Amino acid sequence: MTLHTIPMPDLGEGIAEVELVKWQVQPGDVVAEDQILCDVMTDKAAVEIPSSVAGRVVALGGEIGQMLAVGAVLIRIEGEAAEAAPVPASAPSPQTAATPQSPAPVPEAAVPPPPPHPRAAASARALAAPAVRARAVALGLDLAALRGSGPDGRILHADLDALQPTIAPTGAATDATHEVKLIGLRRKIAQKMQESKRHIPHFTYVEEVDVTELVALRDELNRQHAAARGELSPLVFIVRAMVLAVADFPQVNARFDDEAGVLTLHDAVHLGVATQTEAGLMVPVLRQAQTLGLWACTAAITRLAASARAGKATREELSGSTITVTSLGKLGGIVSTPVINHPEVAIIGVNRIVARPVVLNDTVQVRQMMNLSSSFDHRVVDGAVAAAYVQRVRQLLEHPALLFLD
Numbered sequence: 001m002t003l004h005t006i007p008m009p010d011l012g013e014g015i016a017e018v019e020l021v022k023w024q025v026q027p028g029d030v031v032a033e034d035q036i037l038c039d040v041m042t043d044k045a046a047v048e049i050p051s052s053v054a055g056r057v058v059a060l061g062g063e064i065g066q067m068l069a070v071g072a073v074l075i076r077i078e079g080e081a082a083e084a085a086p087v088p089a090s091a092p093s094p095q096t097a098a099t100p101q102s103p104a105p106v107p108e109a110a111v112p113p114p115p116p117h118p119r120a121a122a123s124a125r126a127l128a129a130p131a132v133r134a135r136a137v138a139l140g141l142d143l144a145a146l147r148g149s150g151p152d153g154r155i156l157h158a159d160l161d162a163l164q165p166t167i168a169p170t171g172a173a174t175d176a177t178h179e180v181k182l183i184g185l186r187r188k189i190a191q192k193m194q195e196s197k198r199h200i201p202h203f204t205y206v207e208e209v210d211v212t213e214l215v216a217l218r219d220e221l222n223r224q225h226a227a228a229r230g231e232l233s234p235l236v237f238i239v240r241a242m243v244l245a246v247a248d249f250p251q252v253n254a255r256f257d258d259e260a261g262v263l264t265l266h267d268a269v270h271l272g273v274a275t276q277t278e279a280g281l282m283v284p285v286l287r288q289a290q291t292l293g294l295w296a297c298t299a300a301i302t303r304l305a306a307s308a309r310a311g312k313a314t315r316e317e318l319s320g321s322t323i324t325v326t327s328l329g330k331l332g333g334i335v336s337t338p339v340i341n342h343p344e345v346a347i348i349g350v351n352r353i354v355a356r357p358v359v360l361n362d363t364v365q366v367r368q369m370m371n372l373s374s375s376f377d378h379r380v381v382d383g384a385v386a387a388a389y390v391q392r393v394r395q396l397l398e399h400p401a402l403l404f405l406d
Contacts, residue, residue: 001078004053008040008061008074015042017069020062021184022133025075029057037075039133040068041184046311055079064137065183128155129279129311131186135160138180156278185280196342199258203378204337207390211353212368214400221294229295234370235327236298238350240403241396242325243269243290249389252346253322256380263345263380272321272341273301275308276328282308283341285321325350336373345377346386348393 008018018040025037033054040047061073068074126143128136132155136143139160146163148155182190214237222231246253246269254265269290272283284304286292292300307313324341327350338349351371358367372393376386396402 003058004055004077004079005073006037006052006075006077008068008070008072009049010070011042011047015070017067018042018047019184019187020064020066020068021046022064022137023060025057027057027059031055031057031077039184041188046184049074051075051077053077053079064134065181065187126155127153129277131184131279132157132160134183134186135180139163139178150278189280192342193339196339200340200342201378202337202340202375203381203383203386204373204375205383205386205390206335206371206373207387207394209370209372209394209397210358210367211370211397214397215353215368217400225295230298230302232294232298234353235325235350236294236301237397237400237403238327238348238393239271239273239286239289239297239301239325240294241393242271242323242348244396244403245389245392246290246323248392249385251381251385252376252389254345254380255322255343256345256377257343266322268322270320270322272324272344273304274324274326274341275305277309277311279311282313282318283321283324284308284313284317285319287320323347328352335371338373338375340375340377345380346389347375348390349373349375 011018020038021041022039023037024039025031025035031037031051031054033052034050036048037051038049040049055077056079057075058078059076061075062068126146127148127150128143133143135157136155141160141163143155146155146159147153148159150156150159211234214234218232218234218237226232250265250267251263253269254263256263268288271286271289273286275282275284284307286297286300286304289297304313304317307317321341321344323344324347326338326347328336330352332350332352334351336349336351338347340347349372351373353368353370355366356369357364358369359365360367372390374386374390376383
């Protein structure tokens with residue numbers, strides 16, 4: 001029998017270290033060649049690491065949430081094959097970025113002796129997002145023993161919530177606590193938000209918009225063309241207004257390098273579309289948004305959102321945005337204070353559309369009203385510029401015919 005030491009593979013693109021998000025095997029498990037050993041998180045992607053040999057797991061090279069440098073010991077497997085070479089990773093599914101610290105490799109002396117009775121081969125991998133897997137680990141649950149309520153049996157947070165009465169700790173029910181370590185995507189989201197708020201002095205500006213005419217136009221376009229071309233949402237009109245307004249206020253379509261003190265203005269609008277997924281908030285990028293018509297824009301947003309929610313968006317689709325729009329749809333509330341997607345300098349938050357009484361032409365009328373809650377980097381975007389940009393967006397939305405004029 002040969003003891004194979006499998007190192008953390010080089011995943012390319014200059015990645016020096018990764019975060020260990022989930023072990024799919026444990027010491028004593030019998031694994032097959034190409035069986036998934038663990039999930040790791042790189043700068044922007046969750047990656048599954050397969051085994052290059054068959055055998056029995058002797059030792060793991062790290063704990064959940066630990067950073068592993070490329071080349072550090074990932075796992076040790078006892079088997080009959082030749083010494084394992086660095087194993088390639090499977091195709092990544094995108095997540096959010098962070099910059100962690102790497103631990104020292106596990107020394108040879110730390111390898112425990114093999115257990116006397118090897119366990120059966122690991123069961124088939126349950127379908128679940130990394131955040132669900134991390135929470136299950138914190139709760140001590142075996143996902144392989146659960147049947148999820150999502151598509152194809154995917155395990156959701158709701159499925160774990162349903163088990164709370166059976167996994168609650170003993171003691172007074174009114175004082176029960178559950179500690180959940182932030183790892184993987186959830187950790188990177190936290191770091192991204194912290195970085196944004198620490199570095200960027202946010203200036204938030206809220207303006208109400210009368211979208212009565214816009215809603216009427218959208219409804220009519222859908223009535224005539226939805227069957228053949230798909231339905232239009234209010235968001236696609238807001239995207240078009242943002243893009244057109246950028247031509248007059250290029251300062252908001254930019255990225256700011258704080259360390260170098262350089263503001264890069266972009267002629268093209270690469271619009272980030274904040275998307276809530278089961279694993280957390282992601283921002284796929286609508287590239288060259290200024291070139292897209294209404295239906296092309298709708299199709300692109302739909303495709304990007306679906307790809308992000310399925311965990312299949314590419315690294316290219318999750319980087320390089322120059323300005324972001326965020327909307328919670330019907331959950332949008334009245335006002336929000338959106339956090340800028342660093343290193344961008346502006347974000348437009350869309351609140352929900354509601355029917356409200358409004359004084360118009362000296363009469364009280366019921367109008368479809370919506371607020372735009374926007375944040376700007378006050379270091380490079382003055383308040384007057386920010387307000388003027390939002391007012392231009394408002395003008396375009398309140399007079400939707402302007403959206404189609406060159």
